[in-house]
Amino acid sequence: MGQSSGKIALVTGAGSGIGRAAAWALLDAGYSVVFNGRRRARLEDAASTRDPDGMRSMVFDTDVSDPGGVAAMFAAVRERFGRLDLLFNNAGGAALGSSIDEVSYEDWMRVVNANLTGTFLCTKYAFALMRAQDPQGGRIINNGSISAQVPRPHSAPYTATKHGVAGLTKSTALDGRPYNIACCELDIGNAATDMTRQMAVGMLQADGSTRAEPRMSVDEVARAVVFMDSLPLDTNIPSLTIMATLMPFIGRG
Structure with missing residues (x-):
């Protein structure tokens, strides 16, 4: 896999889990x-671990669902680096474990804001920067989740937003054609993070049983992100699924 030749990337949710692993792989x-991310101390620790002198990293703590914060972040990227070559929309959240009639409005909006509104806002400002820069163009990779394809039981907010991300990805890819902006989706299944810890203990299945599910290393997801952006901008992978081989996905239900 070739090196980036000095590309600039922005990773949301980079303080831990998939985001941190992807940010480290891109630095490497x-x-x-x-x-x-939202927690500055975590971001600073993650950045300094791979880039102790801070020459090739920048930390910007803001909630991706905050329009003013997102606008300020992309303005700071433009000021420091002058361009953006890759956006990995990774930040998000879940509200699992409730039948749709038991989902509160507050939980619904929390997941919508994190997963869908945040992806939209970051895409909006990244697209504008990529369109205006010289040379023009760049790539946007959205963390879609396999729930963009097949839902789990009791996951209405998460599943709905990830289906929304799939639509946003396709629409962005179409809008980006005249400006050399490629947009694609990485559908991830059972990466080993704090958010998926319960999977190793037991998850509700479509048949009503509860079973532990295999997970995979976040480093493999990070490798997929680097690979997707290693392609020239005239080549795109509209969607790529990466998952723990033995997880109950193919045949789910």
Whole structure:
């Protein structure tokens, strides 16, 4: 896999889990990386672990569902780096475990804001920057989840937003054609993070049983992100599924 030749990347939710692993892999591949998240201390720790002198990393703590914060973040990227080559929309949240009639409005809006509104806002400002820069163009990778294809029981907010991300990905890819902006989706199944810890204990299945599910290393997801952006901008992978081989997905239900 080739090096980035000094590309600039922004990763949301980069303080832990998939986002941190992807940001580290991009740094290792030669990118300069903007670490975004809500907890500054976590971001600073993640950035300094791979880039102790701070020459190729930048930390910007803001909630991706905050329009003013997102606008300020992309303005800061433009000021420091002058361009953006890759956005990995990774930040998000879940509200699992409730039948749709038991989902509160507050939980619904929390997941919608994190997963869908946040992806939209970051895409909006990244697209504008990529469209205006010289040379024009870039790539946007959205964390879609396999729930964009097949839902789990009791996952209405998460599943609905991930289906929304799939639609946003396709629409962005179409809008980006005249400006050399490629947009794609990475559907991830059972990466080993804090959010998926319960999977190793037991998850409700479509047949009503509860079973533990295999998970995979976040490093494999990070490798997929680097690979997807290693392609020239005239080549795109509209969607790619990466999952723990033995998880109950193919044949789910």
